Amino acid sequence: MRVLIADDQTLVRTGFRVILEAEGDIEVVAEAGTGAEAVRQARQARPDVILMDIRMPELDGLAATEEIRRHADPPTIVVLTTFDQNEYVYRALRAGAAGFLLKDAPSTRLIAAVRAAATGDSLIEPAITRRLVERFAAPPPPSGPPAVLAALTERERDVLRLMARGLSNAEIAAELVVAETTVKTHVARILAKLNIRDRVQAVVLAYQSGFATRGQR
Template identity: 85%
Template sequence: MPDKIRVLVADDQTLVRTGFRVILEAEGDIEVVAEADTGTAAIRQAQLVRPDVILMDIRMPELDGLSATEQIRRQPDPPTIIVLTTFDQNEYVYRALRAGAAGFLLKDSPSSRLIAAVRAAATGDSLIEPAITRRLVERFAEPVQPQGLPSELATLTERELDVLRLLARGLSNAEIAAELVVADTTVKTHVARVLTKLNVRDRVQAVVVAYETGFANRG
């Protein structure tokens, strides 16, 4: 991780951008290197300043945050993108997952959650709000629970399935480690193996698989 985490804030509301800048730059290890008020500007700034993390609003003029996320994630060595959302934008969450977002943050989250999300993203972790995760469960819940283990998950060990289940609940590596009573490094190893076996690029895409197969909806 760099000495300072370089952040781009993309939101069409000046007060939101300013508020995020004040909160983040109060931390010694985070620097807001650019702002953008449209999706088009976010793409341009991402290319110019090469941030580590982008906070991306969904609804912006010219080009929305989802389309901007898709384009930025296609760039070589793209930054990690955290999508900013509200409860009335849940229909966009799955699209954002598919677009390559690494995490989600409610706009009215406490400042500690914002800071934690940026730090997690900078270290390759992800942060999915548990409230948003519950909405995903509702969206992908099946009328009849599937019998047996989905074929897509057949190569995972029992412990890797435990890790995937906790990922689907929105837990960070540290939270998974505490839940399973193992070291953080052990969790990182398990997560890496899950990604490899599922042939997905990041942990959020693994969460998508967990929901689409019905695995995340099990008790």
């Protein structure tokens, strides 16, 4: 797995590099200290995954994410954030980022996020997903949920509601008393039926359409 680390703090980049390269199957192929440099390195180094900070000079992580996602066969982007940057993270997800990770997350979460992103999945802090989407999702349109949701089975709608609450696959499996592999299958079918890229977009759609609501349990 080829990784590009984009952060304006040298110590942060160094720390992430040490953690990731301790894994035998992860290689940090480039670093970037600005958003503009991240865009250049994304083209030149051809990483599979980019860890993208939001606040960087020249070009911030949001603009860099939008630019990189316009590339042919773009890498997966995981946004690095802190709790006080909620609105920026939501914009990053809308720009095409696959997920986000707290900068102070344990090393195991960093490694898991990179592995998930490299396989086309996304590892998102459940609590942050819930806070972000519930705070910033647009109110449902007067027409109600989009007709495409009708294609989901009752169990798939159950899974989507739990995804909207920020639950991980393992937590959804425990809630529904099914195997985690069964949940993964439901998630894959939800994404296919809704014609969306990842679970982040599914969660945003659930709130924006009114299918899920603030405080829903």
